[in-house]
Amino acid sequence: MAxxxxxxxxxxxxxxxxxxxxxxxxxxxxxxxxNVEVVIAPPALYLQLARDxxxxxGVEVAAQNVYDKPNGAYTGEISVSQLKDxxxxxxxxxxxxxxxxxxETDEVVASKTKFAVDGGVAVIWCCGESLGEREAGRTVExxxxxxxxxxxxxxxxxxxxxxxxxxxxxxxxxxxxxxxQQAQEVHEAIRKWLRANVGDxxxxxxxxxxxxxxNGKNCKDxxxxxxxxxFLVGGASLKPEFVDIINxxx
Ligand SMILES: O=C(COP(=O)(O)O)NO
Numbered sequence: 001m002a003x004x005x006x007x008x009x010x011x012x013x014x015x016x017x018x019x020x021x022x023x024x025x026x027x028x029x030x031x032x033x034x035n036v037e038v039v040i041a042p043p044a045l046y047l048q049l050a051r052d053x054x055x056x057x058g059v060e061v062a063a064q065n066v067y068d069k070p071n072g073a074y075t076g077e078i079s080v081s082q083l084k085d086x087x088x089x090x091x092x093x094x095x096x097x098x099x100x101x102x103x104e105t106d107e108v109v110a111s112k113t114k115f116a117v118d119g120g121v122a123v124i125w126c127c128g129e130s131l132g133e134r135e136a137g138r139t140v141e142x143x144x145x146x147x148x149x150x151x152x153x154x155x156x157x158x159x160x161x162x163x164x165x166x167x168x169x170x171x172x173x174x175x176x177x178x179x180x181q182q183a184q185e186v187h188e189a190i191r192k193w194l195r196a197n198v199g200d201x202x203x204x205x206x207x208x209x210x211x212x213x214x215n216g217k218n219c220k221d222x223x224x225x226x227x228x229x230x231f232l233v234g235g236a237s238l239k240p241e242f243v244d245i246i247n248x249x250x
Pocket of ligand 1: 010174214
């Protein structure tokens, strides 16, 4: 099955009602490649606004986190069932900023991912290594460790609700994008791991996104790589060039 190109916009803890309205309006009016699946992830406080204002076919909204328990006494957490109630079909989980700043472990991320998928919310699952791990030649080892923790929780059918995002921590927010070769090498290793440990169908069908200083200029060369199926974009998703990244295959 051909993998549909996928571009996610991770707004992180940025934006106001006005700025998010403006981004959504811009997407509603933009000429977007119809062969691309687009998901934007505003801060949780603005999910309803984005959901209600978004009219563009092929563009959905995502939360930036969920909790892995049913509704209840979990102050401050984000509920899967309430995302469904709001009509939010996606969540970004395991972002390196939550793994490092909030100490989310491989197991916590895997548990949240399984809980979200079981609750009907599809997941952009993030992985990636630190600069120290890359310099020590441990990139693939780290990503495989993260994948193994995820696979241990998932049933085979769950993978159809998962998009993998490889985001080298040293490229996030730094302007230092991975080279095409660096990115393709890790994407190829991820797909190889999926083939060996989950199966051919999941390996062939799972979109693997690259994230880390993607912009309107570097996206085209990255998009040409056989195992790069799209992007998870941070800073540039807040700018008009996000449309260029969505259209990077045109
Ligand atoms: O964290 C990122 C990437 O951020 P930047 O594009 O700003 O490097 N995506 O989730």
